[in-house]
Amino acid sequence: MSHPRTPVDVDLLDPDVYAVENQPRLWRRLQDDCPVGWHEPKPGVPGFWVLSRYADIMEVFKDPATFSSARGNILGTLLAGGDPAGGQMLAVTDPPRHRDLRRILQGGFSARSMRRIADSVRVVARRLVAEAVERGGCDFVADVAARIPLEAICELLAVPVEDRPRMLELTSTALDADSTPLAAARAQSDIMNYYAKLVPERRANPQDDAVSMLAVGVIDGRPLTEVEVYLNCYNLIIGGDETTRFSAAGGLLALIQHPDQWRVLKERPDVIDSAVEEVVRWTSPALHIARVATVDTTIRGARISAGEIVSLWIGAANRDVEVFEDPYTFNLARTPNRHMAYGFGPHFCLGGALARIEMQILFEEIRNQAGSVSLAGDVEYSRSNFLAGVSRLPVTFTRDRAEVVPTAGHG
Helix, strand or coil: CCCCCCCEEEECCHHHHHHCCCCCHHHHHHHHHHHHHCCCCCECCCCEEECCCCHHHHHHHCCCCCCCCCCCCCCCHHHHCCCCCCCHHHCCCCHHHHHHHHHHHHHHHHHHHHHHHHHHHHHHHHEEEEHHHHEEEEHHHHHCCCCHHHHHHHHHHCCCCCHHHHHHHHHHHHHCCCHHHHHCCCCCCHHHHHHHHHHHHHHHCCCHHHHHHHHEEEEECCEEEHHHHHHHEEEEEEEHHHHHHHHHHHHHHHHHHHHHHHHHHHHHHHHHHHHHHHHHHHCCCCEEEEECCCCCCCECCCEECCCCCEEHHHHCCCCCCCCCCCCCCCCCCCCCCCCCCCCCCHHHHCCHHHHHHHHHHHHHHHHHEEEEECCCCCCCCCCCCCCCCECCCEEEEECCCCCCCCCCCCC
């Protein structure tokens, strides 16, 4: 038996709703009052479903046949009519093609590739943290957190070392919320043009990297088109940059705000794995993911019609009291920690393992080199209803008096 639609009484399209001080109250309100709520349409904007409970979101993630990604996977795209990359780019493709495309891309995430990337990230992270500690502080976002994922992406795509400064600059411009629309569009175009030149080289001389895997990849006996290769390179860049940057910055801020957890990080080397998971759960940079119902279905008694948009609020799910003990407590030793910041099911983030390696290395370097960390100015946040996090984090570091012990790379 279906129930009447329960309206959501907050405008979830307004970025200001997600101010950091508002989120706990917002998530509790959605989960308690309308766990499967209906966001009323506005002029020119269709209505959509709002899911905030972990169990309901998990069921959607596990059922791509009923809840499709092919028209898009975020509200902004779906409400505007759909994603033109649907069916071509991994994140917005349904099985079985999604499975085949993912299998091609996974070759770029081999154990050997991960070791190579980890070694490169270790060198860069150690240097950036050392420089920040030596100076006595930095804007942690611009000087450290933003540069780690871009280094990993360049290594993943095997961008030649001499091209990396330019690619880092283009990627930063393309993704920076402060870039003008024209500057961002030009940067995106330049990135595409770069890969347009790189792909033929990799087809002729494949390497152990994601671009080569795409360039020589075949599905149903047919190679991927050049557009598919470019789109999936871009998907890796977009997917790997902002989420890790926001997690790293938000994690350091959480450590500053919770001195007891800073001590845990410093005094318990064994806690690094669970610490990374807790930082990712705590920050949950991707506030939502979205799907489109392919058939009429029911969730928690609510009747969802084919063609309707279903939004999944990851930020809320990662604070669900039904799953997490004391979900509003930051606890680096939390275990188990079944957060869904990287999604779940067939669309589980392909780069999740890489993101974990980046975070582990970065926080190991901070733990090993910094004696203390504190705020040195006002924290600034991004304004978005999709990706949210710390955009500026001025900090003061003091040097650790203990001898820095180099840590081996991770595979």
